[in-house]
Amino acid sequence: MNPPPPAPAREPAWSLSREAIGLWTAQGVLGTVVYGLLVTAFWVFVPADAGWPVTLVRWAGPALVVVYGVVAIGFRPRLRYRVHRWEVTADAVYTLTGWLARTWTLVPVSRIQTVDVTRGVVQQVFGLASVAVLTASSQGTVRIPHLEADVARRVAEDLARRAELVRDEAT
Numbered sequence: 001m002n003p004p005p006p007a008p009a010r011e012p013a014w015s016l017s018r019e020a021i022g023l024w025t026a027q028g029v030l031g032t033v034v035y036g037l038l039v040t041a042f043w044v045f046v047p048a049d050a051g052w053p054v055t056l057v058r059w060a061g062p063a064l065v066v067v068y069g070v071v072a073i074g075f076r077p078r079l080r081y082r083v084h085r086w087e088v089t090a091d092a093v094y095t096l097t098g099w100l101a102r103t104w105t106l107v108p109v110s111r112i113q114t115v116d117v118t119r120g121v122v123q124q125v126f127g128l129a130s131v132a133v134l135t136a137s138s139q140g141t142v143r144i145p146h147l148e149a150d151v152a153r154r155v156a157e158d159l160a161r162r163a164e165l166v167r168d169e170a171t
Contacts, residue, residue: 012087012096019126020084020146021077026122028072035065086144088155090162093133095142105142111135112163115156119149131155 039061046054085096094106114134123129129152131144147155 012085012094014086016081016084016086016144016146017128017148017151018081019128019148021081023122023126023128023146024077024080025073026126028069028076031072032065032069035068039065084145088159093142093144093159095144107133107135107137107142109159109162110166111137112159112166115159115163117149117152117156129153131159133159 042061043058046058048055048058079099083097083099083102087094090109092106092108093112094104097103097105112133113136116132116134117129118132119129123146126146127149128146129149131147131152133142133144134140135142144152144155
């Protein structure tokens with residue numbers, strides 16, 4: 001059995017699809033609307049004369065929704081796009097994810113068992129798909145989210161072909 005390839009000394013070469021920014025922005029808008037509705041329901045159904053904690057929540061709630069909206073819509077999607085990277089080489093699949101806690105995952109092609117492409121409802125609206133690389137390791141699945149659907153299909157086909165070639169060489 002071949003030893004796993006060493007971790008690359010550089011960041012993975014590819015970013016996710018730019019459409020991922022739109023998807024994350026839409027998710028931020030949806031979250032902001034939900035929190036806004038909750039704060040509005042609080043304003044409507046909780047009496048204003050219930051004491052100082054209620055008064056504090058009545059005024060802090062809208063401010064927090066605005067701050068959440070600015071971060072979730074204005075900053076977070078672009079930041080996530082900048083920090084999520086992926087690459088497929090001849091020997092491995094590797095991803096770099098996370099914006100506060102960074103996670104580097106390297107999967108040797110020889111460990112790949114299955115490659116799946118999934119397209120959630122929201123991803124379909126944005127023309128995106130995710131590639132899931134399943135391995136026999138305790139780490140389980142490595143995901144490359146939010147690629148263009150055609151790119152995800154080609155990556156999955158390429159990885160499945162490479163993994164099959166490695167298995168054929170091992171037997």
